Amino acid sequence: MAGFVGSLTGLGGGVVIIPLLTIAFGVDIRYAIGASLVSVIATSSGAASAYVREGYSNVRVGMLLEIATSAGALAGAAIAAHVPTSALAILLGVVLLFSVFAPAHPDDGKNSAPADTDSLGAKLLLNSEYPGPNGNISYSVKRVPLGFGIMGVAGMLSGLLGIGSGAVKVLAMDLAMGLPFKVSTTTSNFMIGVTAAASAGIYLQRGYIAPGLAMPVTLGVVAGSLAGARLLATAPSHHLRTLFKAVILALGVEMIYNGWAGRI
Amino acid sequence: MYSDQKMEAEMGLLLRAGVVVACTLMLAGGVLYMLRYGGERESFAIFHGEPASIESVRGIWREVRAGSARGIIQLSVLIMIATPVMRVAFAVYGFARQRHWLFTAVSLTVLGLLAFGLLEHA
Numbered sequence: 140m141a142g143f144v145g146s147l148t149g150l151g152g153g154v155v156i157i158p159l160l161t162i163a164f165g166v167d168i169r170y171a172i173g174a175s176l177v178s179v180i181a182t183s184s185g186a187a188s189a190y191v192r193e194g195y196s197n198v199r200v201g202m203l204l205e206i207a208t209s210a211g212a213l214a215g216a217a218i219a220a221h222v223p224t225s226a227l228a229i230l231l232g233v234v235l236l237f238s239v240f241a242p243a244h245p246d247d248g249k250n251s252a253p254a255d256t257d258s259l260g261a262k263l264l265l266n267s268e269y270p271g272p273n274g275n276i277s278y279s280v281k282r283v284p285l286g287f288g289i290m291g292v293a294g295m296l297s298g299l300l301g302i303g304s305g306a307v308k309v310l311a312m313d314l315a316m317g318l319p320f321k322v323s324t325t326t327s328n329f330m331i332g333v334t335a336a337a338s339a340g341i342y343l344q345r346g347y348i349a350p351g352l353a354m355p356v357t358l359g360v361v362a363g364s365l366a367g368a369r370l371l372a373t374a375p376s377h378h379l380r381t382l383f384k385a386v387i388l389a390l391g392v393e394m395i396y397n398g399w400a401g402r403i
Numbered sequence: 404m405y406s407d408q409k410m411e412a413e414m415g416l417l418l419r420a421g422v423v424v425a426c427t428l429m430l431a432g433g434v435l436y437m438l439r440y441g442g443e444r445e446s447f448a449i450f451h452g453e454p455a456s457i458e459s460v461r462g463i464w465r466e467v468r469a470g471s472a473r474g475i476i477q478l479s480v481l482i483m484i485a486t487p488v489m490r491v492a493f494a495v496y497g498f499a500r501q502r503h504w505l506f507t508a509v510s511l512t513v514l515g516l517l518a519f520g521l522l523e524h525a
Contacts, residue, residue, distance in 0.1 A: 164447075165448045166447040166448065167447055167448060167449060167450035169450045170447040170450060171447075177480050177483055177484075180483050180484060180486065180487060181422055181425070181426065181483055183487075184418045184419075184421060184422045184483075184486050184487060184490075185418070185419070185422045187415070187418055188415040188416070188417075188418035188419035188422070189415065191411045191412075191414050191415040191418070192411060192412050192415035192416075194408065194411065196411075198407070198410075198411060198414070198494070199506060202491075202494055202506060202509050202510050202513060203506075203509055205491070205513045206509065206512050206513055206516070209513055209516040209517060209520070210516055212520075213516060213519060213520050216520070263505070264503075264505075332418075332486065332487035332490070333487040333488075333490070333491060333513065333517065335487070336484050336485075336486075336487040336488055336517060336520075337516060337517055337520045338520060339480075339484045339520075340484060340517075340520040340521035340522075341520055343458060343477075343480065343481075343484070344458045344459065345452065345458075346452030346453035346454075346455075346458055347452075347453075348453065348477070348480055349447060349453055350432070350436070350453075350457065350472075350473040350476035350477050350480070351436065351440070351445045351447075351473070351476075352445075352447050353476065353480060354429055354432065354433045354436065354476045354479075355433070357426075357429060357483070358426065358429060358430060358433060361422075361426055
């Protein structure tokens with residue numbers, strides 16, 4: 140059953156797995172967090188292996204920002220044990236709503252301006268290029284400290300809730316640092332595994348990772364993400380996305396309501 | 404010169420290998436688990452924490468040697484967690500080979516943070 144849930148959410152990630160497990164199957168949110176973390180590492184690493192080789196992910200930007208996300212994740216995991224589960228549920232609901240309304244618009248080309256050689260991004264040799272339809276497109280990296288700060292928050296959410304917080308990571312890179320959308324999404328994916336691994340060790344030792352739950356969820360999510368990639372390539376993804384957003388919206392509201400009512 | 408592209412290709416390979424090994428082992432442990440506990444319905448509705456025997460590397464290894472399905476699944480979880488950690492360790496090596504010391508230090512910092520999380524927090 141949990142595997143089926145996982146495969147359905149191969150498109151969405153941890154932020155969908157946790158509410159589905161808790162609301163639909165009555166799983167304790169702490170077990171759901173543990174299982175979600177493992178599946179998040181699996182899908183992130185699997186997808187990243189392809190993106191990295193194709194040259195979309197910016198490994199340097201990723202590594203630099205991973206300092207912020209993994210420190211945030213450690214802090215998040217450390218305080219998670221002292222936060223009531225109802226508060227975790229409400230926070231997760233808010234993140235779900237955010238991920239629906241977060242601006243996600245592939246607006247490539249906005250960043251074709253020549254690199255500003257004085258910026259911190261240039262000094263750190265973060266500027267790079269990525270494969271476009273007509274050869275490589277170069278881009279520069281802006282507002283590094285702001286992006287770094289938002290990444291700390293993303294890491295903290297990841298550590299608290301056992302999610303990848305990809306939407307917040309994309310926000311930091313796409314909007315704050317001005318990276319092309321395709322680079323932001325693939326680099327975010329690249330970073331999610333490390334962020335999740337930072338807190339997974341703590342959760343494992345706290346007994347949150349139940350093999351009987353983590354196994355079907357993870358295998359389901361991996362199978363689902365493989366199938367999902369194929370489905371998205373063929374099906375009219377516009378309708379699929381709209382349906383998916385409605386589901387996430389409903390889950391978010393449900394999580395906040397249940398958390399508020401003290402049921403989780 | 405050890406190029407960015409070469410490093411990224413090897414990094415991608417490392418990630419894929421880690422996930423494939425972890426998932427294969429998880430599947431094997433899962434089949435064993437189903438054979439043993441397939442009939443019973445395990446409930447996760449009430450959190451009681453997993454037994455201490457599967458919360459540490461040493462404990463998990465002991466379970467694996469005893470042929471425990473739960474132990475095998477937890478070992479696959481450990482490999483899954485180790486995959487991004489190995490990727491960061493590889494970045495330390497890669498940037499050092501490029502003599503890119505700033506990013507060698509950056510990668511080392513990330514590795515240190517990850518190691519801190521994996522340490523035994525008794």
